[in-house]
Each structure stands twice: as structure tokens, then as C-alpha cells.
Amino acid sequence: MRNNPQINQHGELNHLLTLEGLPREILLHILDTAASFVGVAEREVKKVPLLRGKAIFNLFFEPSTRTRTTFEIAAKRLSADVLNLNIGASSQSKGETVLDTVDNLSAMHADMFIVRHAQSGAAHLIAQHVAPHIHVINAGDGRHAHPTQGLLDMYTIRHYKPDFGGLRVAIVGDLMHSRVARSEIHALNILGTREVRVIAPKTLIPSGVEGLGVQVYHNMAAGLAGVDVVIMLRLQHERMKGAILPSAQEYFKYYGLTPEKLAFCSHDAIVMHPGPMNRGVEIDSSVADGAQSVILPQVTFGIAVRMAVMSILASSGS
Amino acid sequence: MKLVIKGGRLIDPKHGRDAVTDVYIASGKIAALGAAPAGFIAQRMIDATGLVVCPGFVDLSARLREPGLEYKATLESELEAAMAGGVTSLVCPPDTDPPLDEPGLVEMLKHRARSLNKARVFPLGALTQKLEGRELTEMAELSDAGCIGFSQADAALTDTMTLMRALQYAATFGFAVWLRPQDVFLSRHGVAHDGEVATRLGLPGIPSCAETVALSTILLLARETGARIHLCRLSTAAGIGMVRVAKEQGLAVTCDVGMHHVHLSESDIGFFDSNCRLVPPLRAEADRAAIRAGLADGTIDAVCSDHSPVDDDAKQVPFGEAEPGATGLELLLPLSLQWAREAHLPLDRALARITHEPARLLGIAGGELGVGSPADVCVFDPDAHWRVDRKSLYSQGKNTPFLGARMQGRVCCTLVDGHVVFDRPHGREARKQATT
Numbered sequence: 001m002r003n004n005p006q007i008n009q010h011g012e013l014n015h016l017l018t019l020e021g022l023p024r025e026i027l028l029h030i031l032d033t034a035a036s037f038v039g040v041a042e043r044e045v046k047k048v049p050l051l052r053g054k055a056i057f058n059l060f061f062e063p064s065t066r067t068r069t070t071f072e073i074a075a076k077r078l079s080a081d082v083l084n085l086n087i088g089a090s091s092q093s094k095g096e097t098v099l100d101t102v103d104n105l106s107a108m109h110a111d112m113f114i115v116r117h118a119q120s121g122a123a124h125l126i127a128q129h130v131a132p133h134i135h136v137i138n139a140g141d142g143r144h145a146h147p148t149q150g151l152l153d154m155y156t157i158r159h160y161k162p163d164f165g166g167l168r169v170a171i172v173g174d175l176m177h178s179r180v181a182r183s184e185i186h187a188l189n190i191l192g193t194r195e196v197r198v199i200a201p202k203t204l205i206p207s208g209v210e211g212l213g214v215q216v217y218h219n220m221a222a223g224l225a226g227v228d229v230v231i232m233l234r235l236q237h238e239r240m241k242g243a244i245l246p247s248a249q250e251y252f253k254y255y256g257l258t259p260e261k262l263a264f265c266s267h268d269a270i271v272m273h274p275g276p277m278n279r280g281v282e283i284d285s286s287v288a289d290g291a292q293s294v295i296l297p298q299v300t301f302g303i304a305v306r307m308a309v310m311s312i313l314a315s316s317g318s
Numbered sequence: 319m320k321l322v323i324k325g326g327r328l329i330d331p332k333h334g335r336d337a338v339t340d341v342y343i344a345s346g347k348i349a350a351l352g353a354a355p356a357g358f359i360a361q362r363m364i365d366a367t368g369l370v371v372c373p374g375f376v377d378l379s380a381r382l383r384e385p386g387l388e389y390k391a392t393l394e395s396e397l398e399a400a401m402a403g404g405v406t407s408l409v410c411p412p413d414t415d416p417p418l419d420e421p422g423l424v425e426m427l428k429h430r431a432r433s434l435n436k437a438r439v440f441p442l443g444a445l446t447q448k449l450e451g452r453e454l455t456e457m458a459e460l461s462d463a464g465c466i467g468f469s470q471a472d473a474a475l476t477d478t479m480t481l482m483r484a485l486q487y488a489a490t491f492g493f494a495v496w497l498r499p500q501d502v503f504l505s506r507h508g509v510a511h512d513g514e515v516a517t518r519l520g521l522p523g524i525p526s527c528a529e530t531v532a533l534s535t536i537l538l539l540a541r542e543t544g545a546r547i548h549l550c551r552l553s554t555a556a557g558i559g560m561v562r563v564a565k566e567q568g569l570a571v572t573c574d575v576g577m578h579h580v581h582l583s584e585s586d587i588g589f590f591d592s593n594c595r596l597v598p599p600l601r602a603e604a605d606r607a608a609i610r611a612g613l614a615d616g617t618i619d620a621v622c623s624d625h626s627p628v629d630d631d632a633k634q635v636p637f638g639e640a641e642p643g644a645t646g647l648e649l650l651l652p653l654s655l656q657w658a659r660e661a662h663l664p665l666d667r668a669l670a671r672i673t674h675e676p677a678r679l680l681g682i683a684g685g686e687l688g689v690g691s692p693a694d695v696c697v698f699d700p701d702a703h704w705r706v707d708r709k710s711l712y713s714q715g716k717n718t719p720f721l722g723a724r725m726q727g728r729v730c731c732t733l734v735d736g737h738v739v740f741d742r743p744h745g746r747e748a749r750k751q752a753t754t
Binding site: 005098099121122124125142144145179182206207209211212 | 637
């Protein structure tokens with residue numbers, strides 16, 4: 001195995017590309033740093049000067065509003081200069097390669113790239129290519145990883161359920177195509193979660209997923225029994241009907257999280273969702289808006305976690 | 319031209335020879351072994367002391383990228399690479415641009431290759447026009463033009479009726495049909511072996527059944543039509559098992575594997591190394607073990623380089639967008655030697671898979687050094703250590719998963735038709751100086 005490309009020779013986090021193989025201390029350091037940023041948003045002046053003068057490029061090869069916005073807010077709260085580039089609409093359609101685009105922006109003295117791309121491994125490719133002083137954050141690459149989402153989910157779980165060693169966590173839905181699920185599975189295992197379960201019909205379970213450290217269930221009653229945390233995954237519209245699933249209705253009936261199915265869980269279980277939600281497909285509104293839902297706090301914590309990642313990367317190698 | 323190769327360890331798998339033997343060459347053929355024929359006066363002597371002398375290698379798949387894809391590689395560059403790799407005969411698949419579906423294209427390719435005076439080039443003709451899987455090509459005409467068999471390369475042939483007709487037609491003339499078993503639908507969108515590694519990396523998978531489902535169709539149609547089938551680039555344990563059974567039942571099929579699949583598995587993709595994007599995909603460790611077992615027991619007839627030079631631009635992209643393939647002509651020998659060492663196989667048995675066995679299934683002369691056979695010879699230093707880097711490769715394609723790797727065993731000298739067509743500059747001299 002080649003050297004982990006996101007850790008520099010001093011053992012510091014130089015890029016954030018995936019949570020797989022991330023040392024536990026680094027993961028906890030990010031969560032602890034995020035805790036110190038949670039208060040910033042509640043101040044009258046919602047800014048700290050940690051990244052003043054730094055140029056951060058939001059390099060989105062795939063459309064996104066929510067993730068891009070949270071990164072933008074996080075960067076601005078750290079006093080960085082943020083530039084948003086929706087490449088999907090410009091260079092790519094003109095035939096420019098990913099690395100050409102990156103070289104051009106590097107020449108504009110970028111300090112950090114936040115990258116989203118439809119292809120797995122795109123962030124790795126960019127990280128291996130850029131000059132050593134430039135940091136890369138993977139904001140979602142294909143089906144591979146979405147590490148900041150995974151981190152903010154860990155932050156959220158820790159906020160409500162601090163003892164990972166005693167937790168049963170179930171991830172429900174489209175595991176096959178979900179980069180979020182993969183990042184969560186790695187993080188949960190690094191943090192020593194007692195049990196990580198995945199629940200979905202067989203068409204949505206990728207092969208060999210047990211090797212990532214999960215138990216596979218195909219039935220909600222069995223899979224949710226006694227769990228402390230339920231993470232629902234978004235089902236993309238194009239997958240609701242076809243050769244993977246017959247219909248959104250049938251999916252909701254068997255795998256949608258309703259109050260009845262939530263009752264299989266531990267009585268104080270929390271419900272999470274990376275958003276955006278399809279109400280009535282993977283989750284019932286009464287659960288999404290119910291007392292056990294922590295979906296909105298996830299978003300709030302997300303900004304603090306992204307501030308933490310950016311500030312830690314900016315201080316590495318210096 | 320009369321020539322003698324003196325003092326080398328002659329390994330000729332076909333004749334079971336492995337001993338220090340002088341090789342006498344005259345008029346492009348092996349004139350004598352051991353003792354010089356009466357009145358033989360060599361015009362040139364090659365000192366092979368400490369080196370191995372073996373038949374030039376016969377590679378069942380090397381893409382030369384001509385016509386049409388010269389930005390990836392040219393006939394000149396790739397035949398030079400073949401010479402540097404000791405490959406004296408090679409089969410090129412028909413997936414050029416345009417595909418080799420007309421006699422004129424084949425004649426032109428053969429003519430260009432001959433005029434370069436390097437490796438012998440044996441083109442495979444397209445099985446269907448434009449490789450589209452609909453209409454048959456003029457197989458008999460293509461055969462007359464020099465095609466050694468017919469193939470779809472990696473293009474789909476989904477219509478099983480067309481496949482059966484193509485096999486029937488080929489069988490009429492006794493032509494061999496070369497097929498790589500892969501179901502189009504089961505491999506759709508896939509870029510890596512469907513398993514834990516692809517799941518971890520989030521890469522769309524190609525399941526093993528994509529190979530076995532197609533393979534069972536091909537084997538059944540082979541029985542039905544009596545066509546002579548050569549199966550290309552098997553990659554799965556299950557597929558190799560099916561071929562083993564078919565051979566035991568007496569079906570006349572032959573098969574090969576790509577050299578990369580003898581050495582690498584899915585985990586070598588590491589962090590999305592696009593040089594490991596291959597067709598078929600690198601599979602699981604158990605598949606790799608089955609490939610080695612199949613080579614050892616003879617289920618698999620030959621190892622080929624599956625040489626596919628790709629330009630840098632097509633590899634410097636995310637894994638799933640990268641063009642598949644790896645350069646391989648110059649690594650065929652050292653990787654075969656490495657396999658022999660790791661599998662504790664005698665050298666002659668390993669070399670058989672890249673010399674005599676592929677020559678036999680092609681039905682061509684060569685792949686042996688018996689008296690009277692063509693003087694296609696490779697002289698190599700089994701102890702030379704070298705590093706694979708961009709500069710050390712003659713091929714225009716620098717795309718290999720072994721970039722940066724240390725290799726043992728290197729070609730010193732290659733002869734085709736009794737002519738020295740490659741003599742590695744300073745190769746032997748440098749080593750001799752280093753060892754003295």
C-alpha cells in the first residue's frame with residue numbers, strides 16, 4: 001500500500017480526502033476543534049481571523065448548493081477569501097481536464113481547494129497533483145467519500161451520545177451509491193462503535209460491504225432493533241423506479257422511517273439524515289420533524305466541523 | 319549471414335533443452351546446436367556467457383495503435399518496444415481506427431510492419447464489420463490478406479444469433495475466433511472488480527459473473543458450431559474452472575491471461591492508480607491464485623502482455639474516466655521470470671507460456687529453437703536488475719502499474735530471422751564491468 005496521501009511526513013493532516021485510515025487522534029482533534037467553533041456563530045461578530053488573507057476555491061464539478069454554501073460560510077467565518085466555481089457549467093464543457101483547471105486556479109495563488117466531483121478519486125487525483133502548500137478538501141467524490149459530512153455526523157452523534165463503545169448505529173437506504181455512508185462507516189469504526197449496521201434491499205447493498213466493518217440487514221424490524229442512532233440516506237430520484245427499485249411507494253413501505261418503525265429502536269434513539277430529504281420516500285415527515293430528529297443540528301454542527309477542518313489543514317506544514 | 323551465439327544457457331521449452339549450448343544460425347534458420355556444422359564460418363559471434371538464450375517470445379496481444387491512433391503509439395515505437403522486450407512475434411487485435419475489417423487495411427499493416435524489419439506481426443481481423451456486432455466481415459479475404467484469426471477485441475457482440483453465425487462461418491474455413499468473455503450488461507458502467515475494494519473506493523463494479531455468463535454462452539456455441547475458439551484474457555477463478563472442465567470434456571478451446579493479472583489484484587489500485595485500470599479488471603486475490611494454478615496445470619495455454627499503450631492525458635484523469643490498458647511488451651520477460659521464481663517453476667516451464675505454447679495455438683513457426691526453425695531468438699540476462707521508469711521504456715506508452723518497480727531479468731539481444739534487430743546499448747558490457 002502506498003503512503004496515505006492525506007498525511008504529511010510530520011504525521012499532520014495535509015488534505016482531507018477520506019476518513020478511511022484516518023488516525024483516531026486526528027479525528028478526535030477535528031471534533032474537539034469543531035466544539036471550540038460552535039460558539040462563534042452565536043457571537044455578534046461571527047468571525048475569527050484564523051484564515052485571513054487565505055484564498056479558498058470552492059471547486060464544484062458537480063452541482064451542489066447546500067454543501068457549497070456551508071463550506072463558504074465556514075471559510076468566511078474564518079475570514080478567508082472564498083471563490084465559488086461551478087465548473088460543470090464552464091471549463092469541463094469546453095473540454096478542459098480537471099488538472100488543467102486546477103493548474104489555472106493554482107496560478108491564481110489558491111491556498112485551498114474544496115472539491116466536489118462525480119468521479120470517485122477525483123480529490124485524490126487533485127491532491128497528488130497540486131503544489132505541497134495547497135490543501136485539498138474532498139467535498140464529495142462519486143460514491144467514494146464525503147469526509148466532512150462523515151465528521152459532522154460523528155460530531156452530532158457525540159453531542160447526544162458521547163460513548164461510542166456502547167452504541168448501536170444503523171445506516172438505512174442507498175448504501176450502493178452513497179459516499180456519505182462510506183465515510184460514516186469508516187468514522188464509526190475508527191471511533192470504536194459497538195455495532196454498525198446497514199439496512200437496505202439487496203440491490204442497494206454494495207458487494208463486500210461487510211469488509212468495511214458492518215453487519216448487513218435487509219429487514220427494518222430486525223435491523224433497527226435496539227439501535228441508538230438511525231442514519232437515513234437520501235434516495236436519488238433516478239433510482240426510485242427501474243431495475244434497482246420498483247417504486248418509491250414500495251420503498252417507503254418497507255424501508256421508509258415511520259413512527260412505527262422508529263419504535264423498533266431504543267426509546268431514546270436519535271434520527272439523522274445528511275439531507276436533502278425526500279419526505280415520504282425514505283423518511284416520514286412526523287419522524288423528520290419529531291422529537292428524536294437531530295437533522296437540523298447536524299447542519300449547524302456542519303459549519304463548525306468544516307471550520308475545524310480548514311483551520312487544521314491551514315496550520316499543517318507551517 | 320552466418321552467426322553463432324556462444325556460451326549461453328539454451329532454454330528451449332518445446333524440446334526440453336536447458337544446457338549451455340552454442341547456437342549456429344545460417345540463412346535465417348537454426349543451422350545447428352552444440353557443434354558447428356561442417357565448414358561453418360560465422361560472420362558474427364554473440365558472446366552469451368552467463369546469459370540465457372531462448373526462443374523469441376510470442377505475444378498473443380499487443381496493441382500497436384496503427385492505423386488511426388498514432389497519438390498513443392506508432393508501429394515504429396511499439397515494434398521497437400517489442401524488440402527491447404524480446405518479443406519476436408505478436409498478435410495485434412483489430413480495434414484500431416478504423417478497425418481491421420477490410421483486406422486493404424490488413425495488407426497495409428503487414429506491409430508497414432515488414433518494412434520496419436522487426437517483430438513479426440500477426441493481425442486479428444474484425445469478426446464483424448466496424449466491430450459493431452451486426453454484419454460479418456469478409457473473413458476468407460481477410461485471411462488471405464494475412465489475418466491469423468478473427469476477433470471482436472473488447473467490442474460487444476450482444477446478438478447471440480450473430481455470434482453463432484459468425485462462429486459457423488469461421489468454422490467453415492477452419493478460422494480461429496478469439497473472444498474475450500464479458501457480458502455487456504453485467505459489466506455496464508463498471509470500472510473495477512465488483513468486491514470489497516471497489517466498494518471501499520466507490521467504484522462501479524464488474525462482477526465475476528460478467529465473465530462466466532459470457533463464457534458459458536461461448537462454450538455452448540463452440541460445441542454447437544465446432545468453431546475453433548481462443549478465449550482471451552480470462553480473469554476469474556470461476557471462468558478458469560469452466561475452461562478446465564470444457565478441456566477435460568474434449569472441447570478444442572485454448573485460452574490466455576494477461577500478464578498483469580498473474581501479478582496484480584484489485585488491492586493494487588491503492589489510492590485510485592489509473593495505471594491499474596485494466597480490461598478485464600484486476601480481480602480478487604483468489605482469482606489471481608486461480609490464474610497461477612491454471613497456468614501451472616495447463617488449463618491456461620499462454621500469458622500475453624496485453625500491451626496497450628495509452629497517452630498520459632488519458633490516464634491523468636479520475637480512475638473511472640481513465641482509458642484502460644497498460645504498456646507491457648517490455649515487462650513480459652521480467653514478470654514471467656518473477657512468476658517462475660515465486661511459483662518455484664523451472665524456467666523452461668514458465669518460458670513455455672510465452673514461447674512454444676502461444677506459437678502452437680497460433681499454428682506458426684517459431685517459439686522454439688529446433689534445427690531448421692526460424693532464428694527468432696532472445697538473449698537475456700537473468701540476473702540484470704533494472705528499474706521501470708519512463709526513460710527505460712521504448713514504448714510510447716509509459717502507463718504501467720509497475721512504474722518505479724525493480725525488475726530482474728533483461729533482454730540483451732533480439733534476433734528475428736537470424737538478424738540482430740536489437741542489441742541493448744551497453745547492456746552486457748555494463749553488467750560485466752559491474753561484476754568484475
